[in-house]
Amino acid sequence: MLIVGQGLAGSILAWQLIQCGKSVLVTHDEHASSASRVAAGLFNPVTGQRFVLQSDAEVLIPAARELYTHMEQQFEQPFFYEMPMLRIIKNEKELSTLYKRKTDPVYSAYLGEITTHPSLNAPLGVVEQFQTGYLDTNALLDCLKSYFIENHSFISNQFIHDDLETTAAGICWNGIKANQIIFCEGYMGRNNPWFSWLPFQPAKGEILTLKSTAELPDQIINGGRWLLPVHDGNHKVGATYDHDLSTTRPTEKAEHGLLGAMQQLLIDMPDYEIIAQQCGVRPNTLDKNPFIGFHPEHHQLGIFNGFGSKGSMLIPYYADLFAQHLTDSAEIPARVDIARIQ
Numbered sequence: 001m002l003i004v005g006q007g008l009a010g011s012i013l014a015w016q017l018i019q020c021g022k023s024v025l026v027t028h029d030e031h032a033s034s035a036s037r038v039a040a041g042l043f044n045p046v047t048g049q050r051f052v053l054q055s056d057a058e059v060l061i062p063a064a065r066e067l068y069t070h071m072e073q074q075f076e077q078p079f080f081y082e083m084p085m086l087r088i089i090k091n092e093k094e095l096s097t098l099y100k101r102k103t104d105p106v107y108s109a110y111l112g113e114i115t116t117h118p119s120l121n122a123p124l125g126v127v128e129q130f131q132t133g134y135l136d137t138n139a140l141l142d143c144l145k146s147y148f149i150e151n152h153s154f155i156s157n158q159f160i161h162d163d164l165e166t167t168a169a170g171i172c173w174n175g176i177k178a179n180q181i182i183f184c185e186g187y188m189g190r191n192n193p194w195f196s197w198l199p200f201q202p203a204k205g206e207i208l209t210l211k212s213t214a215e216l217p218d219q220i221i222n223g224g225r226w227l228l229p230v231h232d233g234n235h236k237v238g239a240t241y242d243h244d245l246s247t248t249r250p251t252e253k254a255e256h257g258l259l260g261a262m263q264q265l266l267i268d269m270p271d272y273e274i275i276a277q278q279c280g281v282r283p284n285t286l287d288k289n290p291f292i293g294f295h296p297e298h299h300q301l302g303i304f305n306g307f308g309s310k311g312s313m314l315i316p317y318y319a320d321l322f323a324q325h326l327t328d329s330a331e332i333p334a335r336v337d338i339a340r341i342q
């Protein structure tokens with residue numbers, strides 16, 4: 001099996017396939033943009049102004065937790081940090097939606113008390129959210145890359161689509177033969193000649209990493225933009241959201257916007273030093289569901305992509321499911337199967 005792209009999607013799928021005993025080769029362009037290397041890796045099952053619970057959260061979260069815990073044991077290194085989130089209630093409408101949600105037993109595992117916090121600019125209060133946290137995506141990807149290299153399952157190379165030959169038995173690329181190829185190219189999947197018909201809706205985002213000596217809240221603070229305390233003592237502030245991809249480099253506009261947002265979250269803006277500003281492109285899709293499956297005519301060409309803004313929560317479950325499909329013919333659910341797109 002040849003996999004193109006070593007972001008979270010390609011890496012976790014490759015890992016799952018290796019666990020199933022498949023022979024895998026991952027080819028990865030180190031110079032291309034990677035959302036996974038920029039992402040804060042936040043885990044948040046209840047989102048939006050209407051506090052909507054992620055569908056299938058009850059299976060997605062345990063699958064992610066199980067996989068990351070297993071990997072932490074395997075690599076003897078932490079990746080997944082569970083941490084409560086305080087969501088700032090912005091207006092009366094949000095407050096009344098929240099009261100409704102809190103009467104629904106399905107939400108009781110995810111929403112806690114409505115409370116206040118002395119450092120936060122939240123006149124209507126904050127609601128505690130549970131089953132939240134973040135994945136240290138860079139640490140995980142570094143470990144997986146070393147693992148693939150040790151297993152002779154990795155090449156650092158840009159995949160040129162014109163070099164691919166499809167054969168009756170599978171594919172051939174630069175002398176490498178495989179039964180199937182799975183494209184995990186993130187937002188660049190929209191330029192893939194076999195899958196460019198899929199309705200991608202990429203969204204650029206920027207994140208700041210700050211160092212501060214001030215005492216800041218030790219929960220994730222979410223008021224649309226968020227403030228995340230990370231394990232090395234720094235804080236991340238994010239994220240912008242923009243469909244204009246005319247530049248994919250960090251911008252001053254985003255820096256000012258994020259610092260302004262942080263100022264709105266906190267009663268007192270602390271002293272800080274910006275130590276990084278990063279920009280990446282989320283592989284969002286028009287109907288907000290992932291793209292999983294095979295080309296309608298070339299069945300040796302597959303895709304595992306479209307995890308939007310929620311890769312760290314969605315990818316473990318769907319990688320396991322797709323690996324089972326590839327090894328045991330398990331069904332791909334219609335909602336995520338690219339066959340849904342006409």
Ligand SMILES: Cc1cc2nc3c(=O)[nH]c(=O)nc-3n(C[C@H](O)[C@H](O)[C@H](O)COP(=O)(O)OP(=O)(O)OC[C@H]3O[C@@H](n4cnc5c(N)ncnc54)[C@H](O)[C@@H]3O)c2cc1C
Binds near residue numbers: 187
């Ligand atoms: C600013 C920002 C904030 C985010 N915050 C969060 C968050 O808090 N929580 C969350 O869950 N998600 C977040 N995301 C989304 C998350 O990053 C994605 O859901 C996830 O990382 C997508 O992984 P991927 O592997 O599909 O794509 P990518 O990480 O983009 O990986 C694709 C890889 O394919 C490689 N590639 C592409 N074309 C080729 C080729 N031709 N040859 C070889 N290699 C190729 C690229 O180099 C790239 O590394 C955020 C994204 C951004 C940009």
